[in-house]
Amino acid sequence: MRYLRAVGLALAGMALLAGGLAAGAHWMLDRYATSKVDRVSHSVPGTEVASSIAGHLSLPLIPKGPRSVDCRGALRAVKGARVHCTAHYLRGTDRGMTVRVVRVGRGRITYVHDAPHP
Structure with a gap:
């Protein structure tokens, strides 16, 4: 159960980071x-x-x-x-x-x- 929670948190963190990078790239290209x-x-x-x-x-x-x-x-x-x-x-x-x-x-x-x- 801990393993699944750790994987879930890692995936959520990566999604948040990817979203932030995408928003920053769009902002810079505008x-x-x-x-x-x-x-x-x-x-x-x-x-x-x-x-x-x-x-x-x-x-x-x-x-x-x-x-x-x-x-x-x-x-x-x-x-x-x-x-x-x-x-x-x-x-x-x-x-x-x-x-x-x-x-x-x-x-x-x-x-x-x-x-x-x-």
């Missing part, structure tokens, strides 16, 4: 963000894009994300528009990435960033 477009400049400020990316690159409860993210400028509200951003990590490494607009409509844009690269 690189899309939506922001409101400024009506005057017809763009989203680079600071807002950077803040959104920093949130995507950080894991909940694990501070391994970048210490900051900078974008070279605003992201225009035009499908296909791009801006280059840099993630600055604690160990002094910088990783560049491109942010691209994938959808424009109703005063909002949806954009996606590629994986940070050296």
Whole structure:
């Protein structure tokens, strides 16, 4: 009887771990963000894009994300528009990435960033 209980607990633990890993992988792969477009400049400020990316690159409860993210400028509200951003990590490494607009409509844009690269 103890053996069955131990096996049951082990299987439950493995299922919980697998579910957590799957949720974390999905969360990390979700690189899309939506922001409101400024009506005057017809763009989203680079600071807002950077803040959104920093949130995507950080894991909940694990501070391994970048210490900051900078974008070279605003992201225009035009499908296909791009801006280059840099993630600055604690160990002094910088990783560049491109942010691209994938959808424009109703005063909002949806954009996606590629994986940070050296």
